[in-house]
Amino acid sequence: MSSNASARNTFATPEQLSTLSTSGWNLISSSPASAPLANPPAAESEGYAAQPPSQQRLHRSFEFKDFSQAWAFMSRCALAAEKLNHHPEWSNVWNKVEIELTTHDRDGALTGLDVKLAERISVFAQEGGDRKAAAGV
């Protein structure tokens, strides 16, 4: 199993989420819909917890000098997403970028792929001149 495939099959750990929150990522949790999950989670033998975590997302806002710097940042994120086959939900208004991460194939749980992509995005933000990271907000 490729490392990406195995990362998609493991839920993000509280420690990983805590580390991401110190670098500006916000954890958004919503209680799962009352209806049973569309695809019941795989058995524990495949590395799934007995019950999937509630619907979870990672969110972070970015602000750059101008559109050009924002677009350069988004370009690096896009290449990383393609390499991981794991893609953000994002928006851009001039110099601002909003990114949300979750794993659609795991009914909106946060998995190792969300962690991997968030870590890469954090590096690109730091290197790309994100003013929120610089300001420590």
Ligand SMILES: C[C@H](O)[C@H](O)[C@H]1CNC2=NC(N)=NC(=O)C2=N1
């Ligand atoms: C077939 C499926 O779309 C692919 O395996 C990938 C594409 N990119 C993806 N991105 C995200 N965020 N979640 C996914 O489950 C996902 N699946």
